[in-house]
Amino acid sequence: MPIVKLQQVTYHYPFTEKPALQDINLEVEEGEFVAVIGPNGAGKSTLCYTLAGFIPHFYKGELKGIVEVDGVLVQDSDLSDWVLKVGLVFQNPFNQISGAKYTVFEEVAFGLENSGVPRSEIIRRVEEVLQMTGIADLADRSPYSLSGGQQQRVALASILVMQPKVLVLDEPTSQMDPIGTREVFGVIRQMAEQGMTVVMAEHKVEWIAQFADRVIALWEGKIYLEGKPHEVLTDERLVEKGFGVSRYTTTARLALPRGLWQKERPLPVTLEEAVAGFSALRNARRKQG
Ligand SMILES: Nc1ncnc2c1ncn2[C@@H]1O[C@H](COP(=O)(O)OP(=O)(O)O)[C@@H](O)[C@H]1O
Ligand SMILES: [Mg+2]
Incomplete structure:
Protein backbone atom coordinates (compact mmCIF):
# COMPACT_ATOMS: atom_id res chain seq x y z
CA MET A 1 0.00 0.00 0.00
CA PRO A 2 1.58 3.31 -1.07
CA ILE A 3 1.36 6.02 1.58
CA VAL A 4 1.16 8.81 -1.00
CA LYS A 5 -1.22 8.51 -3.91
CA LEU A 6 -1.83 11.10 -6.60
CA GLN A 7 -4.20 10.25 -9.41
CA GLN A 8 -4.79 12.44 -12.43
CA VAL A 9 -3.92 15.54 -10.49
CA THR A 10 -4.28 18.77 -12.41
CA TYR A 11 -3.95 22.12 -10.71
CA HIS A 12 -4.45 25.70 -11.85
CA TYR A 13 -3.36 28.64 -9.69
CA PRO A 14 -6.11 31.27 -9.44
CA PHE A 15 -6.67 33.25 -12.62
CA THR A 16 -4.24 31.20 -14.71
CA GLU A 17 -4.95 29.52 -18.03
CA LYS A 18 -2.16 27.02 -18.06
CA PRO A 19 -2.11 24.27 -15.43
CA ALA A 20 0.93 24.29 -13.10
CA LEU A 21 0.45 20.53 -12.70
CA GLN A 22 -1.15 18.36 -15.32
CA ASP A 23 -2.38 14.78 -15.06
CA ILE A 24 0.09 13.74 -12.38
CA ASN A 25 -0.02 10.09 -11.34
CA LEU A 26 2.34 9.26 -8.52
CA GLU A 27 2.52 6.64 -5.82
CA VAL A 28 5.17 6.65 -3.12
CA GLU A 29 5.82 3.73 -0.80
CA GLU A 30 6.44 4.12 2.91
CA GLY A 31 10.15 4.73 3.55
CA GLU A 32 10.86 5.55 -0.10
CA PHE A 33 13.05 8.56 -0.99
CA VAL A 34 11.84 10.17 -4.20
CA ALA A 35 13.67 13.09 -5.79
CA VAL A 36 11.85 15.52 -8.08
CA ILE A 37 13.90 17.32 -10.72
CA GLY A 38 12.91 19.83 -13.37
CA PRO A 39 13.90 23.16 -14.92
CA ASN A 40 12.61 26.43 -13.46
CA GLY A 41 8.85 26.64 -13.65
CA ALA A 42 8.43 22.87 -14.16
CA GLY A 43 6.09 22.62 -11.18
CA LYS A 44 8.39 21.24 -8.46
CA SER A 45 7.28 23.69 -5.79
CA THR A 46 3.65 23.30 -6.84
CA LEU A 47 3.95 19.53 -6.42
CA CYS A 48 5.46 20.07 -2.96
CA TYR A 49 2.59 22.40 -1.98
CA THR A 50 0.08 19.86 -3.25
CA LEU A 51 1.56 17.00 -1.23
CA ALA A 52 1.77 19.25 1.83
CA GLY A 53 -1.88 20.37 1.60
CA PHE A 54 -1.08 24.04 0.97
CA ILE A 55 -2.88 23.35 -2.27
CA PRO A 56 -5.91 23.49 -1.95
CA HIS A 57 -6.07 24.73 1.66
CA PHE A 58 -3.92 27.83 1.29
CA TYR A 59 -3.50 28.39 -2.45
CA LYS A 60 -6.99 28.31 -3.88
CA GLY A 61 -7.36 27.85 -7.63
CA GLU A 62 -8.64 24.60 -9.08
CA LEU A 63 -7.42 21.17 -7.96
CA LYS A 64 -8.69 18.14 -9.85
CA GLY A 65 -7.95 14.47 -9.22
CA ILE A 66 -7.06 12.50 -6.13
CA VAL A 67 -4.50 13.55 -3.53
CA GLU A 68 -4.36 10.98 -0.77
CA VAL A 69 -1.90 10.43 2.06
CA ASP A 70 -2.21 7.51 4.44
CA GLY A 71 -5.69 6.79 3.12
CA VAL A 72 -7.08 10.31 3.66
CA LEU A 73 -8.08 12.69 0.87
CA VAL A 74 -6.60 16.16 1.17
CA GLN A 75 -10.01 17.75 0.61
CA ASP A 76 -11.38 15.84 3.61
CA SER A 77 -8.70 17.14 5.96
CA ASP A 78 -7.88 20.49 7.57
CA LEU A 79 -4.48 21.96 6.90
CA SER A 80 -3.75 21.85 10.66
CA ASP A 81 -4.28 18.05 10.68
CA TRP A 82 -2.56 17.51 7.35
CA VAL A 83 0.69 19.24 8.36
CA LEU A 84 1.12 16.82 11.27
CA LYS A 85 1.23 14.01 8.71
CA VAL A 86 3.08 15.76 5.91
CA GLY A 87 5.85 18.18 6.85
CA LEU A 88 7.05 20.73 4.28
CA VAL A 89 10.47 22.31 4.29
CA PHE A 90 10.13 25.46 2.19
CA GLN A 91 12.55 26.47 -0.53
CA ASN A 92 13.16 29.78 1.22
CA PRO A 93 13.94 29.12 4.91
CA PHE A 94 12.82 32.64 5.70
CA ASN A 95 9.25 31.50 5.07
CA GLN A 96 9.62 28.79 7.69
CA ILE A 97 10.92 30.88 10.56
CA SER A 98 8.05 31.83 12.84
CA GLY A 99 9.33 35.29 13.77
CA ALA A 100 7.97 34.62 17.25
CA LYS A 101 11.08 33.10 18.84
CA TYR A 102 14.41 34.49 19.94
CA THR A 103 16.59 31.39 19.75
CA VAL A 104 17.08 28.46 17.41
CA PHE A 105 16.18 26.09 20.25
CA GLU A 106 12.83 27.79 20.85
CA GLU A 107 12.22 28.05 17.13
CA VAL A 108 12.65 24.31 16.65
CA ALA A 109 10.53 23.63 19.76
CA PHE A 110 7.71 25.90 18.54
CA GLY A 111 5.63 23.30 16.69
CA LEU A 112 5.81 20.80 19.55
CA GLU A 113 4.82 23.42 22.12
CA ASN A 114 1.72 24.11 20.10
CA SER A 115 0.78 20.43 20.00
CA GLY A 116 0.84 19.98 23.78
CA VAL A 117 3.82 17.64 24.09
CA PRO A 118 5.23 17.56 27.67
CA ARG A 119 8.15 19.93 28.32
CA SER A 120 10.71 17.19 29.09
CA GLU A 121 9.93 15.36 25.86
CA ILE A 122 10.13 18.60 23.88
CA ILE A 123 13.62 19.25 25.21
CA ARG A 124 14.74 15.71 24.47
CA ARG A 125 13.38 15.75 20.92
CA VAL A 126 14.71 19.21 20.11
CA GLU A 127 18.19 18.35 21.36
CA GLU A 128 18.21 15.16 19.33
CA VAL A 129 17.15 16.92 16.14
CA LEU A 130 19.63 19.79 16.62
CA GLN A 131 22.40 17.18 16.90
CA MET A 132 21.18 15.30 13.86
CA THR A 133 21.03 18.40 11.66
CA GLY A 134 24.39 19.68 12.90
CA ILE A 135 23.19 22.89 14.55
CA ALA A 136 23.51 22.06 18.27
CA ASP A 137 26.10 24.83 18.56
CA LEU A 138 23.58 27.36 17.20
CA ALA A 139 20.89 26.58 19.81
CA ASP A 140 21.15 29.95 21.57
CA ARG A 141 21.53 32.09 18.46
CA SER A 142 18.76 34.17 16.96
CA PRO A 143 17.33 32.48 13.85
CA TYR A 144 17.76 35.79 12.07
CA SER A 145 21.50 35.99 12.78
CA LEU A 146 22.23 32.86 10.72
CA SER A 147 23.48 32.29 7.19
CA GLY A 148 21.07 30.99 4.57
CA GLY A 149 22.49 27.48 4.85
CA GLN A 150 22.16 27.52 8.63
CA GLN A 151 18.59 28.79 8.35
CA GLN A 152 17.86 25.89 6.01
CA ARG A 153 19.12 23.49 8.67
CA VAL A 154 16.85 25.17 11.24
CA ALA A 155 13.92 24.84 8.84
CA LEU A 156 14.68 21.14 8.37
CA ALA A 157 15.09 20.62 12.13
CA SER A 158 11.79 22.31 12.92
CA ILE A 159 9.98 19.92 10.57
CA LEU A 160 11.89 16.77 11.56
CA VAL A 161 11.15 17.37 15.24
CA MET A 162 7.44 16.94 14.44
CA GLN A 163 8.15 13.42 13.10
CA PRO A 164 5.83 13.62 10.10
CA LYS A 165 5.08 10.40 8.23
CA VAL A 166 5.86 12.13 4.96
CA LEU A 167 8.65 14.67 4.61
CA VAL A 168 8.44 17.04 1.64
CA LEU A 169 11.45 19.22 0.91
CA ASP A 170 11.62 22.00 -1.65
CA GLU A 171 15.26 22.53 -2.62
CA PRO A 172 16.36 22.27 1.02
CA THR A 173 20.08 22.67 0.28
CA SER A 174 19.90 25.56 -2.21
CA GLN A 175 21.92 27.84 0.09
CA MET A 176 24.36 25.19 1.32
CA ASP A 177 27.92 24.38 0.39
CA PRO A 178 28.87 20.83 -0.69
CA ILE A 179 29.64 19.73 2.88
CA GLY A 180 26.29 20.95 4.17
CA THR A 181 24.51 19.40 1.21
CA ARG A 182 26.14 16.04 1.82
CA GLU A 183 25.22 16.12 5.50
CA VAL A 184 21.61 17.01 4.81
CA PHE A 185 21.25 14.29 2.16
CA GLY A 186 22.73 11.88 4.71
CA VAL A 187 20.21 12.89 7.38
CA ILE A 188 17.33 12.57 4.95
CA ARG A 189 18.51 9.13 3.78
CA GLN A 190 18.69 8.09 7.43
CA MET A 191 15.11 9.26 8.01
CA ALA A 192 13.98 7.20 5.02
CA GLU A 193 15.79 4.15 6.41
CA GLN A 194 13.79 4.65 9.60
CA GLY A 195 10.55 4.56 7.62
CA MET A 196 9.85 8.22 6.88
CA THR A 197 8.65 8.78 3.33
CA VAL A 198 10.56 11.50 1.53
CA VAL A 199 9.76 13.61 -1.52
CA MET A 200 12.44 16.15 -2.31
CA ALA A 201 12.59 18.74 -5.09
CA GLU A 202 16.25 19.18 -5.84
CA HIS A 203 18.54 19.74 -8.79
CA LYS A 204 21.83 18.57 -7.32
CA VAL A 205 21.81 15.43 -9.43
CA GLU A 206 25.08 13.98 -8.18
CA TRP A 207 23.65 13.77 -4.68
CA ILE A 208 20.33 12.46 -5.92
CA ALA A 209 22.17 9.66 -7.72
CA GLN A 210 23.80 8.61 -4.48
CA PHE A 211 20.90 8.92 -2.08
CA ALA A 212 17.46 8.73 -3.73
CA ASP A 213 15.51 5.58 -4.56
CA ARG A 214 13.64 7.05 -7.51
CA VAL A 215 13.60 10.17 -9.64
CA ILE A 216 10.63 11.99 -11.10
CA ALA A 217 11.50 14.43 -13.87
CA LEU A 218 8.86 17.16 -14.17
CA TRP A 219 8.52 19.27 -17.27
CA GLU A 220 5.80 21.87 -17.87
CA GLY A 221 3.74 20.45 -15.03
CA LYS A 222 3.84 16.86 -16.30
CA ILE A 223 5.83 13.80 -15.36
CA TYR A 224 8.23 13.59 -18.28
CA LEU A 225 10.43 10.71 -17.09
CA GLU A 226 10.41 8.50 -14.02
CA GLY A 227 12.57 5.66 -12.80
CA LYS A 228 15.76 4.60 -11.07
CA PRO A 229 18.07 7.58 -10.46
CA HIS A 230 20.77 6.49 -12.91
CA GLU A 231 18.36 5.66 -15.69
CA VAL A 232 16.60 8.99 -15.45
CA LEU A 233 19.62 11.18 -14.73
CA THR A 234 21.57 9.89 -17.74
CA ASP A 235 18.61 9.94 -20.14
CA GLU A 236 19.41 11.96 -23.25
CA ARG A 237 15.95 13.45 -23.33
CA LEU A 238 16.76 15.59 -20.28
CA VAL A 239 19.28 17.62 -22.25
CA GLU A 240 16.92 18.95 -24.90
CA LYS A 241 14.36 20.05 -22.28
CA GLY A 242 16.82 22.10 -20.27
CA PHE A 243 17.15 19.90 -17.19
CA GLY A 244 20.31 20.20 -15.15
CA VAL A 245 22.61 17.32 -16.08
N1 LIG B 1 1.28 31.73 -6.89
C1 LIG B 1 1.27 31.48 -8.20
N2 LIG B 1 0.29 31.99 -9.00
C2 LIG B 1 0.26 31.74 -10.32
N3 LIG B 1 1.15 30.96 -10.97
C3 LIG B 1 2.13 30.41 -10.24
C4 LIG B 1 2.26 30.65 -8.83
N4 LIG B 1 3.34 29.97 -8.39
C5 LIG B 1 3.86 29.35 -9.46
N5 LIG B 1 3.14 29.61 -10.57
C6 LIG B 1 3.40 29.07 -11.93
O1 LIG B 1 3.29 27.66 -11.86
C7 LIG B 1 4.30 27.04 -12.67
C8 LIG B 1 5.13 26.10 -11.82
O2 LIG B 1 5.86 26.85 -10.87
P1 LIG B 1 6.72 26.21 -9.72
O3 LIG B 1 5.94 25.11 -9.10
O4 LIG B 1 7.16 27.31 -8.83
O5 LIG B 1 7.96 25.60 -10.53
P2 LIG B 1 9.41 25.17 -10.01
O6 LIG B 1 9.35 25.04 -8.52
O7 LIG B 1 9.69 23.87 -10.69
O8 LIG B 1 10.37 26.23 -10.45
C9 LIG B 1 5.09 28.17 -13.30
O9 LIG B 1 4.58 28.38 -14.59
C10 LIG B 1 4.82 29.34 -12.39
O10 LIG B 1 4.89 30.55 -13.10
MG1 LIG C 1 10.47 25.90 -6.97
Whole structure:
Protein backbone atom coordinates (compact mmCIF):
# COMPACT_ATOMS: atom_id res chain seq x y z
CA MET A 1 0.00 0.00 0.00
CA PRO A 2 1.58 3.31 -1.07
CA ILE A 3 1.36 6.02 1.58
CA VAL A 4 1.16 8.81 -1.00
CA LYS A 5 -1.22 8.51 -3.91
CA LEU A 6 -1.83 11.10 -6.60
CA GLN A 7 -4.20 10.25 -9.41
CA GLN A 8 -4.79 12.44 -12.43
CA VAL A 9 -3.92 15.54 -10.49
CA THR A 10 -4.28 18.77 -12.41
CA TYR A 11 -3.95 22.12 -10.71
CA HIS A 12 -4.45 25.70 -11.85
CA TYR A 13 -3.36 28.64 -9.69
CA PRO A 14 -6.11 31.27 -9.44
CA PHE A 15 -6.67 33.25 -12.62
CA THR A 16 -4.24 31.20 -14.71
CA GLU A 17 -4.95 29.52 -18.03
CA LYS A 18 -2.16 27.02 -18.06
CA PRO A 19 -2.11 24.27 -15.43
CA ALA A 20 0.93 24.29 -13.10
CA LEU A 21 0.45 20.53 -12.70
CA GLN A 22 -1.15 18.36 -15.32
CA ASP A 23 -2.38 14.78 -15.06
CA ILE A 24 0.09 13.74 -12.38
CA ASN A 25 -0.02 10.09 -11.34
CA LEU A 26 2.34 9.26 -8.52
CA GLU A 27 2.52 6.64 -5.82
CA VAL A 28 5.17 6.65 -3.12
CA GLU A 29 5.82 3.73 -0.80
CA GLU A 30 6.44 4.12 2.91
CA GLY A 31 10.15 4.73 3.55
CA GLU A 32 10.86 5.55 -0.10
CA PHE A 33 13.05 8.56 -0.99
CA VAL A 34 11.84 10.17 -4.20
CA ALA A 35 13.67 13.09 -5.79
CA VAL A 36 11.85 15.52 -8.08
CA ILE A 37 13.90 17.32 -10.72
CA GLY A 38 12.91 19.83 -13.37
CA PRO A 39 13.90 23.16 -14.92
CA ASN A 40 12.61 26.43 -13.46
CA GLY A 41 8.85 26.64 -13.65
CA ALA A 42 8.43 22.87 -14.16
CA GLY A 43 6.09 22.62 -11.18
CA LYS A 44 8.39 21.24 -8.46
CA SER A 45 7.28 23.69 -5.79
CA THR A 46 3.65 23.30 -6.84
CA LEU A 47 3.95 19.53 -6.42
CA CYS A 48 5.46 20.07 -2.96
CA TYR A 49 2.59 22.40 -1.98
CA THR A 50 0.08 19.86 -3.25
CA LEU A 51 1.56 17.00 -1.23
CA ALA A 52 1.77 19.25 1.83
CA GLY A 53 -1.88 20.37 1.60
CA PHE A 54 -1.08 24.04 0.97
CA ILE A 55 -2.88 23.35 -2.27
CA PRO A 56 -5.91 23.49 -1.95
CA HIS A 57 -6.07 24.73 1.66
CA PHE A 58 -3.92 27.83 1.29
CA TYR A 59 -3.50 28.39 -2.45
CA LYS A 60 -6.99 28.31 -3.88
CA GLY A 61 -7.36 27.85 -7.63
CA GLU A 62 -8.64 24.60 -9.08
CA LEU A 63 -7.42 21.17 -7.96
CA LYS A 64 -8.69 18.14 -9.85
CA GLY A 65 -7.95 14.47 -9.22
CA ILE A 66 -7.06 12.50 -6.13
CA VAL A 67 -4.50 13.55 -3.53
CA GLU A 68 -4.36 10.98 -0.77
CA VAL A 69 -1.90 10.43 2.06
CA ASP A 70 -2.21 7.51 4.44
CA GLY A 71 -5.69 6.79 3.12
CA VAL A 72 -7.08 10.31 3.66
CA LEU A 73 -8.08 12.69 0.87
CA VAL A 74 -6.60 16.16 1.17
CA GLN A 75 -10.01 17.75 0.61
CA ASP A 76 -11.38 15.84 3.61
CA SER A 77 -8.70 17.14 5.96
CA ASP A 78 -7.88 20.49 7.57
CA LEU A 79 -4.48 21.96 6.90
CA SER A 80 -3.75 21.85 10.66
CA ASP A 81 -4.28 18.05 10.68
CA TRP A 82 -2.56 17.51 7.35
CA VAL A 83 0.69 19.24 8.36
CA LEU A 84 1.12 16.82 11.27
CA LYS A 85 1.23 14.01 8.71
CA VAL A 86 3.08 15.76 5.91
CA GLY A 87 5.85 18.18 6.85
CA LEU A 88 7.05 20.73 4.28
CA VAL A 89 10.47 22.31 4.29
CA PHE A 90 10.13 25.46 2.19
CA GLN A 91 12.55 26.47 -0.53
CA ASN A 92 13.16 29.78 1.22
CA PRO A 93 13.94 29.12 4.91
CA PHE A 94 12.82 32.64 5.70
CA ASN A 95 9.25 31.50 5.07
CA GLN A 96 9.62 28.79 7.69
CA ILE A 97 10.92 30.88 10.56
CA SER A 98 8.05 31.83 12.84
CA GLY A 99 9.33 35.29 13.77
CA ALA A 100 7.97 34.62 17.25
CA LYS A 101 11.08 33.10 18.84
CA TYR A 102 14.41 34.49 19.94
CA THR A 103 16.59 31.39 19.75
CA VAL A 104 17.08 28.46 17.41
CA PHE A 105 16.18 26.09 20.25
CA GLU A 106 12.83 27.79 20.85
CA GLU A 107 12.22 28.05 17.13
CA VAL A 108 12.65 24.31 16.65
CA ALA A 109 10.53 23.63 19.76
CA PHE A 110 7.71 25.90 18.54
CA GLY A 111 5.63 23.30 16.69
CA LEU A 112 5.81 20.80 19.55
CA GLU A 113 4.82 23.42 22.12
CA ASN A 114 1.72 24.11 20.10
CA SER A 115 0.78 20.43 20.00
CA GLY A 116 0.84 19.98 23.78
CA VAL A 117 3.82 17.64 24.09
CA PRO A 118 5.23 17.56 27.67
CA ARG A 119 8.15 19.93 28.32
CA SER A 120 10.71 17.19 29.09
CA GLU A 121 9.93 15.36 25.86
CA ILE A 122 10.13 18.60 23.88
CA ILE A 123 13.62 19.25 25.21
CA ARG A 124 14.74 15.71 24.47
CA ARG A 125 13.38 15.75 20.92
CA VAL A 126 14.71 19.21 20.11
CA GLU A 127 18.19 18.35 21.36
CA GLU A 128 18.21 15.16 19.33
CA VAL A 129 17.15 16.92 16.14
CA LEU A 130 19.63 19.79 16.62
CA GLN A 131 22.40 17.18 16.90
CA MET A 132 21.18 15.30 13.86
CA THR A 133 21.03 18.40 11.66
CA GLY A 134 24.39 19.68 12.90
CA ILE A 135 23.19 22.89 14.55
CA ALA A 136 23.51 22.06 18.27
CA ASP A 137 26.10 24.83 18.56
CA LEU A 138 23.58 27.36 17.20
CA ALA A 139 20.89 26.58 19.81
CA ASP A 140 21.15 29.95 21.57
CA ARG A 141 21.53 32.09 18.46
CA SER A 142 18.76 34.17 16.96
CA PRO A 143 17.33 32.48 13.85
CA TYR A 144 17.76 35.79 12.07
CA SER A 145 21.50 35.99 12.78
CA LEU A 146 22.23 32.86 10.72
CA SER A 147 23.48 32.29 7.19
CA GLY A 148 21.07 30.99 4.57
CA GLY A 149 22.49 27.48 4.85
CA GLN A 150 22.16 27.52 8.63
CA GLN A 151 18.59 28.79 8.35
CA GLN A 152 17.86 25.89 6.01
CA ARG A 153 19.12 23.49 8.67
CA VAL A 154 16.85 25.17 11.24
CA ALA A 155 13.92 24.84 8.84
CA LEU A 156 14.68 21.14 8.37
CA ALA A 157 15.09 20.62 12.13
CA SER A 158 11.79 22.31 12.92
CA ILE A 159 9.98 19.92 10.57
CA LEU A 160 11.89 16.77 11.56
CA VAL A 161 11.15 17.37 15.24
CA MET A 162 7.44 16.94 14.44
CA GLN A 163 8.15 13.42 13.10
CA PRO A 164 5.83 13.62 10.10
CA LYS A 165 5.08 10.40 8.23
CA VAL A 166 5.86 12.13 4.96
CA LEU A 167 8.65 14.67 4.61
CA VAL A 168 8.44 17.04 1.64
CA LEU A 169 11.45 19.22 0.91
CA ASP A 170 11.62 22.00 -1.65
CA GLU A 171 15.26 22.53 -2.62
CA PRO A 172 16.36 22.27 1.02
CA THR A 173 20.08 22.67 0.28
CA SER A 174 19.90 25.56 -2.21
CA GLN A 175 21.92 27.84 0.09
CA MET A 176 24.36 25.19 1.32
CA ASP A 177 27.92 24.38 0.39
CA PRO A 178 28.87 20.83 -0.69
CA ILE A 179 29.64 19.73 2.88
CA GLY A 180 26.29 20.95 4.17
CA THR A 181 24.51 19.40 1.21
CA ARG A 182 26.14 16.04 1.82
CA GLU A 183 25.22 16.12 5.50
CA VAL A 184 21.61 17.01 4.81
CA PHE A 185 21.25 14.29 2.16
CA GLY A 186 22.73 11.88 4.71
CA VAL A 187 20.21 12.89 7.38
CA ILE A 188 17.33 12.57 4.95
CA ARG A 189 18.51 9.13 3.78
CA GLN A 190 18.69 8.09 7.43
CA MET A 191 15.11 9.26 8.01
CA ALA A 192 13.98 7.20 5.02
CA GLU A 193 15.79 4.15 6.41
CA GLN A 194 13.79 4.65 9.60
CA GLY A 195 10.55 4.56 7.62
CA MET A 196 9.85 8.22 6.88
CA THR A 197 8.65 8.78 3.33
CA VAL A 198 10.56 11.50 1.53
CA VAL A 199 9.76 13.61 -1.52
CA MET A 200 12.44 16.15 -2.31
CA ALA A 201 12.59 18.74 -5.09
CA GLU A 202 16.25 19.18 -5.84
CA HIS A 203 18.54 19.74 -8.79
CA LYS A 204 21.83 18.57 -7.32
CA VAL A 205 21.81 15.43 -9.43
CA GLU A 206 25.08 13.98 -8.18
CA TRP A 207 23.65 13.77 -4.68
CA ILE A 208 20.33 12.46 -5.92
CA ALA A 209 22.17 9.66 -7.72
CA GLN A 210 23.80 8.61 -4.48
CA PHE A 211 20.90 8.92 -2.08
CA ALA A 212 17.46 8.73 -3.73
CA ASP A 213 15.51 5.58 -4.56
CA ARG A 214 13.64 7.05 -7.51
CA VAL A 215 13.60 10.17 -9.64
CA ILE A 216 10.63 11.99 -11.10
CA ALA A 217 11.50 14.43 -13.87
CA LEU A 218 8.86 17.16 -14.17
CA TRP A 219 8.52 19.27 -17.27
CA GLU A 220 5.80 21.87 -17.87
CA GLY A 221 3.74 20.45 -15.03
CA LYS A 222 3.84 16.86 -16.30
CA ILE A 223 5.83 13.80 -15.36
CA TYR A 224 8.23 13.59 -18.28
CA LEU A 225 10.43 10.71 -17.09
CA GLU A 226 10.41 8.50 -14.02
CA GLY A 227 12.57 5.66 -12.80
CA LYS A 228 15.76 4.60 -11.07
CA PRO A 229 18.07 7.58 -10.46
CA HIS A 230 20.77 6.49 -12.91
CA GLU A 231 18.36 5.66 -15.69
CA VAL A 232 16.60 8.99 -15.45
CA LEU A 233 19.62 11.18 -14.73
CA THR A 234 21.57 9.89 -17.74
CA ASP A 235 18.61 9.94 -20.14
CA GLU A 236 19.41 11.96 -23.25
CA ARG A 237 15.95 13.45 -23.33
CA LEU A 238 16.76 15.59 -20.28
CA VAL A 239 19.28 17.62 -22.25
CA GLU A 240 16.92 18.95 -24.90
CA LYS A 241 14.36 20.05 -22.28
CA GLY A 242 16.82 22.10 -20.27
CA PHE A 243 17.15 19.90 -17.19
CA GLY A 244 20.31 20.20 -15.15
CA VAL A 245 22.61 17.32 -16.08
CA SER A 246 25.70 16.17 -14.19
CA ARG A 247 28.95 17.46 -15.69
CA TYR A 248 30.27 13.88 -15.48
CA THR A 249 27.41 12.61 -17.60
CA THR A 250 28.06 15.36 -20.13
CA THR A 251 31.78 14.62 -20.22
CA ALA A 252 31.28 10.89 -20.76
CA ARG A 253 28.64 11.57 -23.40
CA LEU A 254 31.19 13.66 -25.33
CA ALA A 255 33.90 11.05 -24.75
CA LEU A 256 31.78 8.16 -26.04
CA PRO A 257 31.88 8.84 -29.83
CA ARG A 258 35.63 9.46 -29.54
CA GLY A 259 36.15 6.01 -28.07
CA LEU A 260 37.03 7.49 -24.69
CA TRP A 261 34.13 5.93 -22.79
CA GLN A 262 33.26 2.24 -23.01
CA LYS A 263 30.05 1.68 -24.97
CA GLU A 264 28.69 -1.03 -22.72
CA ARG A 265 29.29 1.03 -19.60
CA PRO A 266 26.40 3.13 -18.23
CA LEU A 267 27.07 6.87 -18.28
CA PRO A 268 28.30 8.23 -14.93
CA VAL A 269 26.46 10.73 -12.76
CA THR A 270 28.93 11.07 -9.89
CA LEU A 271 32.65 11.85 -9.85
CA GLU A 272 33.39 8.36 -8.48
CA GLU A 273 31.57 6.70 -11.37
CA ALA A 274 33.40 8.89 -13.89
CA VAL A 275 36.78 8.06 -12.35
CA ALA A 276 35.90 4.34 -12.29
CA GLY A 277 34.85 4.48 -15.94
CA PHE A 278 37.91 6.31 -17.21
CA SER A 279 40.22 4.06 -15.15
CA ALA A 280 38.54 0.93 -16.52
CA LEU A 281 39.15 2.17 -20.06
CA ARG A 282 42.80 2.91 -19.33
CA ASN A 283 43.30 -0.52 -17.79
CA ALA A 284 41.63 -2.22 -20.74
CA ARG A 285 43.96 -0.35 -23.12
CA ARG A 286 47.02 -1.31 -21.10
CA LYS A 287 46.06 -4.96 -21.31
CA GLN A 288 45.70 -4.71 -25.07
CA GLY A 289 49.25 -3.32 -24.94
N1 LIG B 1 1.28 31.73 -6.89
C1 LIG B 1 1.27 31.48 -8.20
N2 LIG B 1 0.29 31.99 -9.00
C2 LIG B 1 0.26 31.74 -10.32
N3 LIG B 1 1.15 30.96 -10.97
C3 LIG B 1 2.13 30.41 -10.24
C4 LIG B 1 2.26 30.65 -8.83
N4 LIG B 1 3.34 29.97 -8.39
C5 LIG B 1 3.86 29.35 -9.46
N5 LIG B 1 3.14 29.61 -10.57
C6 LIG B 1 3.40 29.07 -11.93
O1 LIG B 1 3.29 27.66 -11.86
C7 LIG B 1 4.30 27.04 -12.67
C8 LIG B 1 5.13 26.10 -11.82
O2 LIG B 1 5.86 26.85 -10.87
P1 LIG B 1 6.72 26.21 -9.72
O3 LIG B 1 5.94 25.11 -9.10
O4 LIG B 1 7.16 27.31 -8.83
O5 LIG B 1 7.96 25.60 -10.53
P2 LIG B 1 9.41 25.17 -10.01
O6 LIG B 1 9.35 25.04 -8.52
O7 LIG B 1 9.69 23.87 -10.69
O8 LIG B 1 10.37 26.23 -10.45
C9 LIG B 1 5.09 28.17 -13.30
O9 LIG B 1 4.58 28.38 -14.59
C10 LIG B 1 4.82 29.34 -12.39
O10 LIG B 1 4.89 30.55 -13.10
MG1 LIG C 1 10.47 25.90 -6.97
